[in-house]
Amino acid sequence: MTGGASAAAATDADDAAAETVTASVVGASGFAGGELLRLLAGHPHFDIQQATSRQNAGKSVGSTHPPLRGTELRYTEPTDLESVDVLFAATPHGVSMGRIDEFFEVADTVVDLSADFRLDTAAQYDAWYDGHDAPAYLAKAEYALPELNRANLPGADLIASGGCNATATILGLYPLFEHGIFGGETGATDGGVADEVGGDERIVVDVKVGSSEGGAGGGAASSHAERSGVVRPYAPTGHRHEAEIEQFLGTPVAFTCHAVDMVRGASATSHVFPDGPVSKGDLWSAYRESYEDEPFVRLAAGGSGVYRYPEPKAVAGTNVAEVGFELDPSNERVVVFSAIDNVMKGSAGQAVHAANIALGFAETAGLDFAGLHPVGSP
Amino acid sequence: MTGGASAAAATDADDAAAETVTASVVGASGFAGGELLRLLAGHPHFDIQQATSRQNAGKSVGSTHPPLRGTELRYTEPTDLESVDVLFAATPHGVSMGRIDEFFEVADTVVDLSADFRLDTAAQYDAWYDGHDAPAYLAKAEYALPELNRANLPGADLIASGGCNATATILGLYPLFEHGIFGGETGATDGGVADEVGGDERIVVDVKVGSSEGGAGGGAASSHAERSGVVRPYAPTGHRHEAEIEQFLGTPVAFTCHAVDMVRGASATSHVFPDGPVSKGDLWSAYRESYEDEPFVRLAAGGSGVYRYPEPKAVAGTNVAEVGFELDPSNERVVVFSAIDNVMKGSAGQAVHAANIALGFAETAGLDFAGLHPVGSP
Amino acid sequence: MTGGASAAAATDADDAAAETVTASVVGASGFAGGELLRLLAGHPHFDIQQATSRQNAGKSVGSTHPPLRGTELRYTEPTDLESVDVLFAATPHGVSMGRIDEFFEVADTVVDLSADFRLDTAAQYDAWYDGHDAPAYLAKAEYALPELNRANLPGADLIASGGCNATATILGLYPLFEHGIFGGETGATDGGVADEVGGDERIVVDVKVGSSEGGAGGGAASSHAERSGVVRPYAPTGHRHEAEIEQFLGTPVAFTCHAVDMVRGASATSHVFPDGPVSKGDLWSAYRESYEDEPFVRLAAGGSGVYRYPEPKAVAGTNVAEVGFELDPSNERVVVFSAIDNVMKGSAGQAVHAANIALGFAETAGLDFAGLHPVGSP
Amino acid sequence: MTGGASAAAATDADDAAAETVTASVVGASGFAGGELLRLLAGHPHFDIQQATSRQNAGKSVGSTHPPLRGTELRYTEPTDLESVDVLFAATPHGVSMGRIDEFFEVADTVVDLSADFRLDTAAQYDAWYDGHDAPAYLAKAEYALPELNRANLPGADLIASGGCNATATILGLYPLFEHGIFGGETGATDGGVADEVGGDERIVVDVKVGSSEGGAGGGAASSHAERSGVVRPYAPTGHRHEAEIEQFLGTPVAFTCHAVDMVRGASATSHVFPDGPVSKGDLWSAYRESYEDEPFVRLAAGGSGVYRYPEPKAVAGTNVAEVGFELDPSNERVVVFSAIDNVMKGSAGQAVHAANIALGFAETAGLDFAGLHPVGSP
Amino acid sequence: MTTCPECGADVTLHDDLEAGEIVDCTTCGVELEVIETAPPVLDRAPELEEDWGE
Amino acid sequence: MTTCPECGADVTLHDDLEAGEIVDCTTCGVELEVIETAPPVLDRAPELEEDWGE
Ligand SMILES: NC(=O)c1ccc[n+]([C@@H]2O[C@H](COP(=O)([O-])OP(=O)(O)OC[C@H]3O[C@@H](n4cnc5c(N)ncnc54)[C@H](OP(=O)(O)O)[C@@H]3O)[C@@H](O)[C@H]2O)c1
Ligand SMILES: NC(=O)c1ccc[n+]([C@@H]2O[C@H](COP(=O)([O-])OP(=O)(O)OC[C@H]3O[C@@H](n4cnc5c(N)ncnc54)[C@H](OP(=O)(O)O)[C@@H]3O)[C@@H](O)[C@H]2O)c1
Ligand SMILES: NC(=O)c1ccc[n+]([C@@H]2O[C@H](COP(=O)([O-])OP(=O)(O)OC[C@H]3O[C@@H](n4cnc5c(N)ncnc54)[C@H](OP(=O)(O)O)[C@@H]3O)[C@@H](O)[C@H]2O)c1
Ligand SMILES: NC(=O)c1ccc[n+]([C@@H]2O[C@H](COP(=O)([O-])OP(=O)(O)OC[C@H]3O[C@@H](n4cnc5c(N)ncnc54)[C@H](OP(=O)(O)O)[C@@H]3O)[C@@H](O)[C@H]2O)c1
Numbered sequence A, B, C, D: 001m002t003g004g005a006s007a008a009a010a011t012d013a014d015d016a017a018a019e020t021v022t023a024s025v026v027g028a029s030g031f032a033g034g035e036l037l038r039l040l041a042g043h044p045h046f047d048i049q050q051a052t053s054r055q056n057a058g059k060s061v062g063s064t065h066p067p068l069r070g071t072e073l074r075y076t077e078p079t080d081l082e083s084v085d086v087l088f089a090a091t092p093h094g095v096s097m098g099r100i101d102e103f104f105e106v107a108d109t110v111v112d113l114s115a116d117f118r119l120d121t122a123a124q125y126d127a128w129y130d131g132h133d134a135p136a137y138l139a140k141a142e143y144a145l146p147e148l149n150r151a152n153l154p155g156a157d158l159i160a161s162g163g164c165n166a167t168a169t170i171l172g173l174y175p176l177f178e179h180g181i182f183g184g185e186t187g188a189t190d191g192g193v194a195d196e197v198g199g200d201e202r203i204v205v206d207v208k209v210g211s212s213e214g215g216a217g218g219g220a221a222s223s224h225a226e227r228s229g230v231v232r233p234y235a236p237t238g239h240r241h242e243a244e245i246e247q248f249l250g251t252p253v254a255f256t257c258h259a260v261d262m263v264r265g266a267s268a269t270s271h272v273f274p275d276g277p278v279s280k281g282d283l284w285s286a287y288r289e290s291y292e293d294e295p296f297v298r299l300a301a302g303g304s305g306v307y308r309y310p311e312p313k314a315v316a317g318t319n320v321a322e323v324g325f326e327l328d329p330s331n332e333r334v335v336v337f338s339a340i341d342n343v344m345k346g347s348a349g350q351a352v353h354a355a356n357i358a359l360g361f362a363e364t365a366g367l368d369f370a371g372l373h374p375v376g377s378p
Numbered sequence E, F: 001m002t003t004c005p006e007c008g009a010d011v012t013l014h015d016d017l018e019a020g021e022i023v024d025c026t027t028c029g030v031e032l033e034v035i036e037t038a039p040p041v042l043d044r045a046p047e048l049e050e051d052w053g054e
């Protein structure tokens, strides 16, 4: 990793160091939920209380997640929640918003991994999703993409963990906005950046994702025979993460998503045309300033050897985002690459990172796995 | 396929139907060269005379290419060429330009699969490659992307088969230019389109390719352990196929290439911002008019089921290009998808297609394999 | 291929050459059924009449099988069968046995790809499957593994196409039995071999298969995320193809099956301990004698280069079985390898091959695709 | 994992807990060497002093191994070794035997990952390899497969870490020997088992391995295009690990190895025919007794869900061996499955495990990663 | 022969068409519902989207 | 604490066990049906096989 825990992370860590809190996971049989269980099981400050699954109630968590084999924990029904300090919800969007009052009856802190509490207004939900059941919670929820809005998280009650493709995209583009390379004057929103960017400036974001983004559910298009070896446009336009990105960066993006043959991983390539001339030195300064103290961001922008730019398999299993860029002088373009593991930095890892900050633990607690080399399709 | 041989294809086919010509392949142990052997072996009008390889001279062609096992043909040295009607060269760029006089001593028609004769001027070579050894041949050479410049090919002596990524990109974008949806007034170049497009209009082309594009050579970055499961930016900017695309479409493109986990396949996603409003109906009209008589172009733009847009595995092993599009009303963007098998439509298949036209054979002769379903990483 | 059409194949081919027969496919939306459609569409002597699917009735066959896009043929209900010369059934086991009378009402010849008519007696069905609905047909049915019992097929009414894993296994072992290297005296059964082999002689068969063996249905274990990168024992013991192998070779085998990461392909490694000493020369003689005239068997047993022994990707998309062996002097073992494409030689290709023989067409008609190189996970 | 640190592991752990020793890795740019660096970097009791590579001397270790990016450690020449407590050698076989005196000049303890010191006698080396340069060390070396010979390791000077395929095979078969289900009377050799097993009893071992077993070197057969999607017999007979297995279990095995499409992983399927009748209960008792206190062995033998038997992707990245079995009553066979990550339990993890025991650290120190779910080709 | 409302291509239909039946256009692949049968009138069929990590 | 009928390992069970409930053994993974609850009696649960090209 780039350099050890960030300054921000260290603040309250000592006070909380000895503390252990209880946590439950709703939707624990899914991909994001299983990863939460794995992270919490190896975390110094969490004790897992319950893991829910309707389809697997009564079975051990190892029956669905091999890394947890041998653990005595068994799935319970999501309606049988016991009191707990922190409740993680890793259910499909729409579920948490319908049960959020219940969740707060059993828990002090709720960390939701779905899209339910990520947007600011009910109007945005109507535009991108299907309407919101609990709009009153939208203002209370803190969006969690700690590199950008760490300051909002300590003590937060309701945390909306950032979406996978949005996280990859925003982390790649943010330094360009923060340092005025794109987007002119920035007006912070939600800890984020500009909302008055010139509307005619276009950013094209071309994303490639692995099959775990689809969740454990399966279906014809995600069978091995049909999904192997693909480069398949699955969200050519209108991907819902555009809403999150626009809310955060203050500018719309032209977003297209492709399924490729890997299991874990999301890789965003953003094509940006800055207004004025920019040098590689300017870019390096911007990215280094934005991220040099970040424990979970690693820069890769050229260099030598096999791994020169960000790529998902270099971060598989980790909470690290690789971010990098290249300058194309011939068409005055900055190409930004960012790569994450969607199940970690794109969901469960980011949620634990946010919880660490909210509860005053060391930011990197439970998140120190550095990845594997070599590794296949991660 | 979309509908049987095109009208254009049928013209001289009958006259040539009974004819058989001899052909040799220089660089036959490579991936493109092996595919040429396979296609010529199954072709009604070609008899293979020689196949060259320096490293495998004396061995049978089946020793490197399993589909040719049992064939008696053995590799010869590329310096021992015998007289032949057609010589196919599938060598790395730089080889053909150095031996082109020799090639024409033994053959009437030369079909080159490398980049050596694709560009119009020596100056372009200096800009994108390393200078040209035989600039006098540049004007004589016909670029071969039959869907766009079929008329130039009958009787051609020197054919420069279009590059894989360029072919995918150009086939996707061409209907937009031909029908004035992008690029305004078009002035045909080399059978192609506009060269006075407004320079501030930007097309972003994001390409994903399989490992066979790298050729049979191998190397550390292309070992299975390092290359499996990647989404790896390998030509973030400055890819040489930009030259071909610009020459043909008359406009520069912002081009970025990624290696992904497949063996065969090139998939180009082009993000285009047309000047004026455009409807899906306009797009369908344009694409259907451009391609409805083409034997090797198949449209896929939405629809239902698992395979909705172009994807490489749907065309693996075939000479078909799948082309499609989607309209993004929110950012006034047309997203164009095109997918080919780089070893077929991107090299050997396109070369045989061009030779068929040049020699007056049926366009689809030897190229009728329709592909497999299911198929893995093609 | 090893040498062109076999002598046996040529017999009646000329008489039948001009003939065209009609054919329908029940279960055409599945993997084997789709392959049948593809083969019949490219076959000189078949006209496709109907393709059935309950789930896709009304849709075009290209909606599920990309190689068939553009074809006007639409799925019909399996209950709406019209009269036809040949009916191919590619339904799950149990379906054909329940509808066999109906099938013969509409067709003269029925080629069944399921296990329903492969075994000789109802008792065998009870032992390995769930009982038989139409035991009277068992004696009429001809098992089709043409390399072994070609002579039984001309004029056959009901053909039971051999199972994929059984085909791979039997083709690998057959020369050892035929030439007395294993199994002593052979007593032909059903055109096959020994049924009095010493019971204490053990053959271990370790099979690796691709995901298409599971059919188009899908399910949790076959989702891309769960099935990628596996070496998963899925039939550790008691695989039903043991019944077919034993019936044909006259000896039981110790059979174990693993799922591996490919889509098409079945590869059988058989470990055989012959009674007496055997040399590599003996083995080569046996295998060459058994297969030298076979159009669809290719020997690979050592040699040089990358492809030395049989492997599925070398035969992907073809009707070829690669067969080979190695001798292990230290433990007096013969290791036999055989590799097929389960969707071709293991089902649809074998069925068409059998139909070609039954109807007097050239054996290789419609089955001449030679495969691709390079190719990924086939 | 099965249940926390074993009793044996805990013995001296406390004494050593505070201690930190220095370690260097020779051959650190390779796959096993890189994994050693990763494990030592995360280990509570090791400080990495040097990492050698001739080809990468001067470059940072992160330049070849992405998980180590950001680390300041740079490669040095293998001839510039400094004094250190423990030297790990992860070089191709033949290298350590030639430099072993030098190694002991700079280090107290040498842990060698190659085959150089695994066999007992120089005669065995002559038979299986190319002769031994330092036969005097053979008697001093302790073979390390801690589950079987843990007692030999405390205080060992020269440790020969067990081979990957041998480890998988031996761990699978050992309980059958230990509990007399196969092999009759056992006479321990080197902490191992029987050497007077009846020679006519045959065990067939069919192994499937990933591409990382071939090391970082690459070559034509291991390029992505040629190696993807394979089931390729690469050591049909005569694999050198037979020597290790025979030495340890006291019986020869009929061993065949296949390359399959994964990066990490070795999976051994052993087909065993016990002399007398055996029940599933007998097998469960044997395996549970052998392994219930082992921190790195997990039993999987049937059960439910997707992961029923051992498979490599369930242990990818971990030091865990999954072991399981099935009983085939019809042919009186026990099928044993075992799966490991060849880069972990098969090399670097096993080496660190052995070093932990040799030096008195907790057995599981630095080896607690539990794996990922889902994960692709590991 | 009817025209596809999505792409404008001709759609070949079988004789015993029933209202409510779903067919697809062999050019653009879109699913079409048979609204009327004589003469045939087709309209885009409603469809379910998959949710990929959104 | 009950013994698994498949592998003989101890199976830890929760308090509010109901007859008919399916649990699994954390050692061998086999699915077990709760036949009786006080004291708990477990038996192998019936299961469906997948049909892989057989
Ligand atoms: N996968 C990713 O890469 C990713 C990335 C970022 C964010 N996310 C978000 O994380 C959430 C989970 O995603 P996933 O991929 O892990 O999905 P998943 O694999 O499909 O898992 C969904 C989980 O929710 C449970 N569940 C479903 N409906 C429920 C209901 N009505 N009430 C209670 N539990 C219910 C399921 O178990 P039972 O049906 O047995 O109860 C399962 O445990 C989603 O909101 C997703 O958008 C995922
Ligand atoms: N692969 C693709 O997808 C693709 C697509 C479009 C265009 N192309 C073009 O097609 C050409 C071949 O590509 P490839 O991928 O097939 O490459 P490849 O696999 O590396 O094969 C190169 C072939 O050229 C021979 N060769 C190399 N140097 C030579 C020399 N100096 N003189 C004579 N023969 C020589 C090699 O055999 P020996 O060394 O044994 O002689 C080998 O047969 C390239 O120009 C490439 O740009 C390839
Ligand atoms: N895949 C292989 O490698 C392979 C190899 C050798 C033999 N086989 C055999 O070939 C047969 C088909 O295998 P597959 O892999 O192609 O299976 P599949 O992909 O699951 O296809 C099954 C087909 O049968 C149809 N079908 C299912 N139940 C039916 C019923 N009750 N009545 C009429 N149609 C029904 C299905 O369509 P609808 O449900 O829409 O009607 C589908 O078209 C099986 O018997 C299999 O054992 C397969
Ligand atoms: N990969 C596995 O799964 C596995 C499993 C069990 C055991 N092993 C054993 O572990 C050892 C390493 O295997 P690997 O797969 O990691 O191989 P590898 O990737 O090829 O790495 C070999 C390493 O040794 C160095 N090296 C090579 N020759 C050398 C020499 N003469 N002197 C000093 N250094 C030399 C190489 O770096 P430079 O050339 O730059 O010096 C490289 O760092 C082998 O003995 C192998 O049998 C490997």
Ligand SMILES: [Zn+2]
Binding pocket: E004, E005, E006, E007, E008, E009, E025, E026, E027, E028, E029, E030
């Ligand atoms: Zn249409």
Ligand SMILES: [Zn+2]
Binding pocket: F004, F005, F006, F007, F008, F009, F025, F026, F027, F028, F029, F030
């Ligand atoms: Zn149990």
